[in-house]
Amino acid sequence: MPERRSHSMPEALPGSIPAEGAVVASRLPVGLRRVPRGVDELATEHLVVNMGPQHPSTHGVLHILLELDGEEVIAAEASLGYLHRGIEKLAESRRYNQITTLVDRADYASGIHSEWAYALAVEELLGIEAPPKAQWIRALMGEINRLASHLLWYGTFGLDSGAMGPFLYCMRDREALLDILETVTGQRMMFNYVRPGGVAMDLPPEAEPMIRKFVAGFPRALSEFHDLITGNEIIQARIKGIGTIDAQTALAFGMTGGCLRGAGVPWDVRTAKPYGPYQQLDFSVPLGTVGDTWDRYMVRMEEMEQSLRMVGQLLEGIPEGEHMAKVPKVLRPPAGEAYACVESPRGELGIHLVSDGSDTPARMRMRSPALYNLSVIDEVLPGCLIADVVVIVGSLDIVLGEIDR
Amino acid sequence: MSEGVEPSTDAPRTTGLGELTRVGASELAGTLASMWAEGGFRMLVDLFGSDTGEGIEITYHLRDVGSGREAGVRCAVPYDGEVPSVWERFPAALYPERELAEMFGVRLVGHPNPKRLLTTDEIDGFPLRKDATLREHSELARPGIRRGGGGGA
Amino acid sequence: MSDPGRDIVGALAALALMLTNGVVLIYMLRKVLGRFHLRLGPMRVGWRGLLQTPMDVVKLLTKEDFEPAMTDKWVFRLAPLVVFVPSFAAYLPLAFSPTLRFAGLETGALFILTALAIIPVGVLMAGWASNSKWSLLGGMRATAQQIAYEVPLLLALVGPVMLAGSLDMTEIVLSQQGAWLGVLPRWYVIPQFGAFVLFFIAALAELNQTPFDMSVAESELVEGFANEYSGMKFAFFFLAEFSNSFIIAALMVTLFFGGWLVPFVDPGLTAPIAPVVFLVKVYLVIFVLMWIRATLPRIRIDQLLAFGWKGMIPFGLLWILSTGLVMKLAEVTG
Numbered sequence: 001m002p003e004r005r006s007h008s009m010p011e012a013l014p015g016s017i018p019a020e021g022a023v024v025a026s027r028l029p030v031g032l033r034r035v036p037r038g039v040d041e042l043a044t045e046h047l048v049v050n051m052g053p054q055h056p057s058t059h060g061v062l063h064i065l066l067e068l069d070g071e072e073v074i075a076a077e078a079s080l081g082y083l084h085r086g087i088e089k090l091a092e093s094r095r096y097n098q099i100t101t102l103v104d105r106a107d108y109a110s111g112i113h114s115e116w117a118y119a120l121a122v123e124e125l126l127g128i129e130a131p132p133k134a135q136w137i138r139a140l141m142g143e144i145n146r147l148a149s150h151l152l153w154y155g156t157f158g159l160d161s162g163a164m165g166p167f168l169y170c171m172r173d174r175e176a177l178l179d180i181l182e183t184v185t186g187q188r189m190m191f192n193y194v195r196p197g198g199v200a201m202d203l204p205p206e207a208e209p210m211i212r213k214f215v216a217g218f219p220r221a222l223s224e225f226h227d228l229i230t231g232n233e234i235i236q237a238r239i240k241g242i243g244t245i246d247a248q249t250a251l252a253f254g255m256t257g258g259c260l261r262g263a264g265v266p267w268d269v270r271t272a273k274p275y276g277p278y279q280q281l282d283f284s285v286p287l288g289t290v291g292d293t294w295d296r297y298m299v300r301m302e303e304m305e306q307s308l309r310m311v312g313q314l315l316e317g318i319p320e321g322e323h324m325a326k327v328p329k330v331l332r333p334p335a336g337e338a339y340a341c342v343e344s345p346r347g348e349l350g351i352h353l354v355s356d357g358s359d360t361p362a363r364m365r366m367r368s369p370a371l372y373n374l375s376v377i378d379e380v381l382p383g384c385l386i387a388d389v390v391v392i393v394g395s396l397d398i399v400l401g402e403i404d405r
Numbered sequence: 406m407s408e409g410v411e412p413s414t415d416a417p418r419t420t421g422l423g424e425l426t427r428v429g430a431s432e433l434a435g436t437l438a439s440m441w442a443e444g445g446f447r448m449l450v451d452l453f454g455s456d457t458g459e460g461i462e463i464t465y466h467l468r469d470v471g472s473g474r475e476a477g478v479r480c481a482v483p484y485d486g487e488v489p490s491v492w493e494r495f496p497a498a499l500y501p502e503r504e505l506a507e508m509f510g511v512r513l514v515g516h517p518n519p520k521r522l523l524t525t526d527e528i529d530g531f532p533l534r535k536d537a538t539l540r541e542h543s544e545l546a547r548p549g550i551r552r553g554g555g556g557g558a
Numbered sequence: 559m560s561d562p563g564r565d566i567v568g569a570l571a572a573l574a575l576m577l578t579n580g581v582v583l584i585y586m587l588r589k590v591l592g593r594f595h596l597r598l599g600p601m602r603v604g605w606r607g608l609l610q611t612p613m614d615v616v617k618l619l620t621k622e623d624f625e626p627a628m629t630d631k632w633v634f635r636l637a638p639l640v641v642f643v644p645s646f647a648a649y650l651p652l653a654f655s656p657t658l659r660f661a662g663l664e665t666g667a668l669f670i671l672t673a674l675a676i677i678p679v680g681v682l683m684a685g686w687a688s689n690s691k692w693s694l695l696g697g698m699r700a701t702a703q704q705i706a707y708e709v710p711l712l713l714a715l716v717g718p719v720m721l722a723g724s725l726d727m728t729e730i731v732l733s734q735q736g737a738w739l740g741v742l743p744r745w746y747v748i749p750q751f752g753a754f755v756l757f758f759i760a761a762l763a764e765l766n767q768t769p770f771d772m773s774v775a776e777s778e779l780v781e782g783f784a785n786e787y788s789g790m791k792f793a794f795f796f797l798a799e800f801s802n803s804f805i806i807a808a809l810m811v812t813l814f815f816g817g818w819l820v821p822f823v824d825p826g827l828t829a830p831i832a833p834v835v836f837l838v839k840v841y842l843v844i845f846v847l848m849w850i851r852a853t854l855p856r857i858r859i860d861q862l863l864a865f866g867w868k869g870m871i872p873f874g875l876l877w878i879l880s881t882g883l884v885m886k887l888a889e890v891t892g
Contacts, residue, residue: 012519013506036492036499038518049691071695071859081523089532093539162768162856168595234769234855251448251470254497267470339422339466350451352464367451367466375500386695387772387858404523 032252036378038077039065046074051389053082059156059393060400064377066389073389076381078374083404091364096122096196096331099364103351104190106366107402109152112138112145113344114351114366114402115194120275120340121353122196125333133321134198135276140314141184141193142276142342143307144211147218148177149345150304153397157297158229160394161238166228173214173221180210196331198324208315215312222304230301239293243392245380246291253379254372257347259396262299263291269343280317283310293395300397303345332359346370346397366405370398422466423475433480434489437465441494445469446476449495452502454509456535460484461509465491465498482511484534490516508533568660572649576801581611583800586841587848594852615793623789626689634687638787638794640680645798648673648805653727655818655832656825666727667715670809671708674764674802678704684795685783697783699772699859706866707763707770713874714757717881718746718813731817735825743821747814752877754814756870761806761847763866766799768851772859807843808836815839 039048046067053063061082067075087102094102103118104111116138123129130138151170158166178188184207185193185200193200229235245255247263260267268285270278286302288295335357341350347369354363373396381389428436440446446467454463465478482488488511492498503522506513510531513519530537585600585608592599600607625634651666653659663669678701685697719725722733736744747754763770784795811817817839818832819825828835857865 013503013513013521032496035517036496038520047691077518081521081525084523086532089537089539158855162771163854164591165595165853168597172596228853229855232855234857237861238855238858252496254449254451254495265470272473348450352451352453352466354455363455365451365453365455371500372497375497379496385858385860387856 032249032379034379034382037075038378039067039075045069053079059398060403062393062398062400064389064393066381066386068386071385073381073384073386076377076389078377080400080404083400085405087405088364088366091361093360095359096333096361097329099361100195101190101192103366104192105401106368106405107344107346107349107370107399108189109149109399109401110145110344110346110349111189111191112142112194113342113349115191116142116276117340117342117344117349117351118353119194119196120342121338121351122331122333124338124340125336125353125355126196126327126331127334128197128325128327130198131322131325132277132319133202134323134325136314136318137199137203137323138194139276139278139281140203140211140311140318141181141191141199143310143314144177144180146307146345147304147311148174148181150300150307151177153300153345153394154225154229154304157391157394160390161229161235163229163232163235166225169221169224169228173218176210176214176217180207180214183207183210195324197327198322200324202323203318211311211315215308215315218308222301222308226301230298236294238387239297239391239395241290242293242388243380243384243395244290244292245376249376249379250291253376255347255376256369256372257343257345257397258296258299258303259347259373259376261285262288262296264289267348269341269348273341275340275342277314277317281310281313283313293391296395296397330359332357341367344369346399346402347373349402366402368402368405370396370400371403374398374403422464422477425477425479427479427481430480430482430486430488433478434491436478437467437491437494440467440476440478444476445471446474449491449497450475452491452498452505454505454511454533456509456533457481458535460486461511461534463488463505463511465495467495485510485512487512487514489514492516507531510534565661568650572660573646576646576649576804577797579804580797580800581615583804583844584611584614584796586844587800590845590848591852594849618789618793621789623791626786629689629786630687633683635791637680637683637687638791638798640683641677641798642680642794644673644676644680645801645805649801651727652805652808653731653812653817654836656728656732656829658833659728663726665725667719667725667730667809667813670805671712671715674805675708677798677802681783684787688783688786690786693783693785696785700766700783703763703766703770703772703859703862703866706863707760707870710756710866710870710874711760711764713871713878714753714760715809715813716874716878717750717753720878720881720885721746721750727812727817731812731819732825734816735819737822743816743819745814745816745819745821750814750881752873753881754810756874756877757810757813760866760870761810762850763862765803765806765847767803767847769854769857770862772856772862803844803847804840807840807847810843811836811839815843 046069048065048067051064051066053061063079063082065077065079066073087106091099091102100115100118103114107114119130151174155167155170181191182188184203185191245259245263247265250260250263250265256267264287266285266287271285283306286299286306288299333355335355337352337354339350339352341348348367349369350367352365352367353361356362377393380392384392426436446469448468448470450466450468452463452465454461460481460483463480463482467476467478468474480488490498490502490513492502499516499518500522502513502516503520505511506519507521507524508531524532588610589599589607600610603610603613625631648670650661651659651663651669653666681704682697682701685693685700688694718730722730724730734744734746738744742748784792787795818836820828820835
């Protein structure tokens with residue numbers, strides 16, 4: 001029985017051989033300042049504290065260990081696995097149409113995108129394509145989901161910095177979006193709506209007026225949000241110049257989404273590897289310059305505006321047709337593998353699916369954008385103050401569900 | 406739309422990984438280093454393992470963000486075999502390699518922080534291997550838990 | 559001078575006011591915050607939630623009052639008292655009307671600040687004795703913050719005191735009667751606007767109130783130094799927080815907003831309702847404090863301390879100098 005310690009860290013994996021001593025600075029990879037060795041439990045002059053897994057910030061069950069010298073962070077390490085449910089293992093014993101309910105619970109804040117990536121992977125294995133109407137509906141629901149996820153991020157970001165008001169204001173708008181999603185898919189969060197071959201149901205007639213009403217009212221709410229946080233000098237003093245992750249570091253750690261675009265790298269799966277109707281839509285991809293918290297914040301605020309634009313275009317342009325292709329009840333894709341990725345609110349969400357010809361997959365791997373976004377903390381947090389830790393982690397926009405799967 | 410039984414007959418289906426290279430564990434570091442240096446593949450998109458029945462097959466999915474090219478490197482490792490860590494070229498590998506090691510039982514060499522990522526110390530075995538089976542309801546049954554069709558536990 | 563019976567009644571009345579204040583202010587905070595956040599606040603317990611706070615008090619009284627192992631027992635137990643008692647003592651000099659006050663103190667304003675200055679000791683005791691790293695960090699931050707902002711608070715106080723010529727709260731209020739040109743009340747907020755701003759900001763920092771509540775409501779600190787407290791000990795901290803805001807608001811109203819004076823009305827006429835006027839003004843100030851709490855985010859601790867030491871103290875000193883200069887010039891030119 002291990003003795004009780006004030007923080008819990010797993011032991012090193014048996015049989016593993018750690019890196020030799022201290023890696024010489026010249027051999028550090030491009031973009032890194034230090035060896036990401038995690039928190040040193042034996043350094044007695046430093047304080048090792050737990051941030052989480054319970055805390056009032058609603059990132060999910062996030063547990064970060066911080067090695068502190070007074071107020072300054074010396075090292076940081078994420079202790080994950082509190083939400084690990086074995087989704088990849090479960091997927092190996094489920095039929096293809098049952099796995100949709102597994103993947104949308106991984107990233108629960110943006111279920112449509114996870115389901116979409118999975119559906120694209122299965123469709124690639126089957127060699128089919130969803131009908132145009134289904135693709136447009138998927139994009140419409142996807143952009144609505146993106147708005148809902150970004151609103152949640154915005155509210156919790158404000159909460160992290162101490163502003164309680166914006167959190168409730170954004171929940172008001174998010175409720176409108178969740179009502180739309182419930183009208184269309186029947187569920188507020190775990191939709192099980194986007195399925196291989198199309199979408200489960202057609203858009204009901206009640207959905208359109210609700211979406212129009214939201215599109216008409218949201219710009220005012222968005223300007224309110226900008227007044228509350230963006231224009232606030234306290235926030236600006238707290239997040240400008242903090243947590244700078246430049247392009248090299250971001251690419252080195254495999255970051256995608258708002259974090260990568262905040263650093264100035266123009267990689268967006270919707271424009272780089274287009275899927276669905278995105279090639280026919282008119283939208284721009286916001287970019288940052290320096291890669292600090294302010295840039296990541298502004299990129300996501302801009303993305304909300306662009307999403308709103310797209311929702312308007314998508315609503316106008318839905319073609320006629322079927323909402324689901326003719327797929328058999330029990331899907332048996334031929335043996336092969338496929339990797340499909342979508343731009344989820346957090347970044348590039350990919351599903352790598354390996355089929356052996358039976359009705360259950362041989363391997364399903366979920367490329368979680370938040371996992372790679374989070375892995376940067378041991379590089380970017382050292383040197384910051386504790387107060388900055390909360391703000392930086394908030395700006396990464398992580399959801400533990402997809403990190404732990 | 407097709408019935409979805411036969412794949413389409415035009416271009417051979419790619420894996421979505423781009424060009425796939427298979428290497429052995431000993432050439433892994435060198436191949437990845439040259440892909441980083443000469444190929445311009447600076448981003449590791451994903452790193453994961455798969456139990457093929459004969460061993461563990463590790464896939465490295467690389468990308469050159471500037472041009473959009475993708476490439477894959479696959480390395481077959483025997484059960485409980487060793488695999489060198491590639492974090493010095495691709496720091497994005499830090500977390501996925503830990504997950505690979507705890508889920509499949511391969512041994513990491515040269516990783517600065519080789520701890521478990523998602524599971525706790527108390528589990529036995531390696532969950533994502535094919536011989537690790539999910540438990541049935543009957544296995545969870547113990548005195549006090551109702552057995553029988555469906556309901557119960 | 560004053561007979562002991564009168565003193566005891568005064569002290570009990572102050573205690574009663576402090577406790578009633580706590581109950582009312584907690585309810586007011588929850589309702590005000592709720593409305594600002596598009597919520598309703600407490601609605602179920604009693605009519606529109608009016609009984610919520612008394613019920614919360616009952617709950618706190620009946621809660622298990624445990625102490626974590628390995629705390630410094632007596633420091634842990636005394637800390638709430640060291641925070642509570644000075645806060646109670648600071649009620650004594652407050653002037654509610656020309657004749658109504660708990661104790662006649664010629665150095666009232668200074669006494670209040672002195673009492674408030676003892677509180678950081680209690681906070682540090684709480685943070686230390688809790689035997690928890692987060693509590694310690696919270697306690698040290700709170701102490702650093704409160705000590706840093708006591709000086710600007712004091713400097714801001716000097717301006718109006720110079721104009722009034724006395725530290726006695728009643729005198730300060732009485733010197734604000736009348737109006738300039740019959741239009742502007744002689745309240746010190748107008749000639750001493752710089753001191754008012756200084757006082758307001760320093761007050762927010764003293765109260766550990768957003769935007770200066772780094773030490774308390776950090777997203778992972780939860781309650782900062784009072785993390786490990788439960789039951790009645792926690793109630794003491796909680797109550798002291800609200801009674802401090804009353805005291806600071808009362809001080810602000812006395813120094814800058816004419817205390818119990820109603821503008822353009824002869825003070826003799828309003829003497830009967832003076833306490834009501836005073837309380838209304840104090841509650842308005844507290845409302846503004848809650849408004850700020852509901853809206854603004856937090857400043858980081860190092861930015862806070864830098865602003866206090868490098869920004870506010872020089873400004874306060876300059877303000878006092880210029881006030882003195884102006885007063886002397888006015889005296890010389892007659």
